[in-house]
Amino acid sequence: FIQMLRSAKKRDVLQLLRRAPEEARPFLVEAAVATQSVASLAALSDFLDFSQEPKSLLEKFLYTAAFSPRPSGELLQLVLDKLDGKQLAPEIWETGIVAVGSLVGKLCQQKLCGLQQVVERGVETMLRGLRGAEEEPKVVISLLALGNARLPETIPTLLEHAEDGPRAVTAAATSALQRFPAAHISSKVKQVMRRIFHQKRKSYDKTCRLAAAEILLDNHPLPMDVINILLATSEMETEVATFLLLKVQNSLR
Numbered sequence: 347f348i349q350m351l352r353s354a355k356k357r358d359v360l361q362l363l364r365r366a367p368e369e370a371r372p373f374l375v376e377a378a379v380a381t382q383s384v385a386s387l388a389a390l391s392d393f394l395d396f397s398q399e400p401k402s403l404l405e406k407f408l409y410t411a412a413f414s415p416r417p418s419g420e421l422l423q424l425v426l427d428k429l430d431g432k433q434l435a436p437e438i439w440e441t442g443i444v445a446v447g448s449l450v451g452k453l454c455q456q457k458l459c460g461l462q463q464v465v466e467r468g469v470e471t472m473l474r475g476l477r478g479a480e481e482e483p484k485v486v487i488s489l490l491a492l493g494n495a496r497l498p499e500t501i502p503t504l505l506e507h508a509e510d511g512p513r514a515v516t517a518a519a520t521s522a523l524q525r526f527p528a529a530h531i532s533s534k535v536k537q538v539m540r541r542i543f544h545q546k547r548k549s550y551d552k553t554c555r556l557a558a559a560e561i562l563l564d565n566h567p568l569p570m571d572v573i574n575i576l577l578a579t580s581e582m583e584t585e586v587a588t589f590l591l592l593k594v595q596n597s598l599r
Contacts (some may be wrong), residue, residue: 349414351381359389372406381482382431396428396438404438412494414444416456419464422449422591426467440487443475447494454497469497476503483513486518493522498530505538506556513551516542520557524564544578553585563593572597 351359359378367376375394395408411417411425418430423579429442450468453529459465472495476488487508492500501523515589520542523535539558542550561569572594 347377348381351377351386352383353387354383354385356385356388356392359386363389363393371403375403375407379407379414379421379551382414382421387420387424391424391427394428396432396434399437401435402407403543405441408438408441408445412441412448414449417449417452419453419458422446422453422468423464425449426443426464426471429471431540440484442452443472443487444469444494449499454495456474459497469495469500470516473500473503482514485515489515489518489522493518493525496525496527498526501526501530501532501535505535508554509538509542511546511547513554516554517551517557520554520561524557524561528565531561536562536565538569540574543575552583556586556589559590560593563590563597567597 347367363371363374363378365490375390378390390407394404396404408425411421414421424447425442429439429446434442450465450472453459453465472488472491476485476492479485479488485507489504492504504519504522507515508523509516511519520539523531523539537563541547542558543555543562545555559575564576575590576594579590582590
């Protein structure tokens with residue numbers, strides 16, 4: 347079916363989407379996204395109305411885009427155009443911004459980061475969403491999107507939220523930092539992770555402390571970090587201490 351869509355013209359794909367029974371539309375949307383031809387994406391752009399379509403169909407489109415293994419810049423452009431400047435249902439905005447992060451991250455993995463202005467637009471959309479978020483859940487979603495994107499230039503923003511944010515925000519930011527490769531876990535990142543794990547500035551949730559410890563242990567750990575983490579386990583809950591001990595043992599092996 348995808349092979350057939352690749353050779354179809356925009357008007358044919360659009361006609362197919364509009365005439366299909368309601369229960370078949372999610373499948374057709376998924377297939378059109380997977381095709382990623384100029385015609386299929388143009389047809390989707392005309393067909394999907396984010397102010398009127400059922401949420402389930404819009405979420406199907408966004409999830410399919412987010413999980414696309416090798417997305418194109420045109421697919422990211424389509425998602426951004428549909429999210430831009432519209433009054434959207436909160437769940438659609440949340441799914442959309444996470445999808446943007448996923449698409450940006452995959453385009454950069456394909457070495458297309460610096461080649462397309464649409465990637466810059468995607469990054470700015472995520473950062474603008476973070477800056478404009480007044481409620482904690484929106485901040486968390488924006489941090490998840492940045493974690494999906496894994497862009498080195500967003501690490502300072504993630505560190506700030508990891509160290510100074512409220513509980514859920516701190517957990518989301520440290521989780522996002524865990525997704526970065528070792529090359530981007532700098533000495534500054536490790537300094538912040540030490541302060542979080544050893545609770546130098548304030549008390550942190552155990553999930554956040556564990557994430558900080560994992561970042562330290564998984565990215566060329568210093569002997570002193572290993573020693574200090576092992577010493578700290580004597581004051582931690584049994585299951586948390588056991589987890590960290592196993593982590594160290596696995597690293598040694």
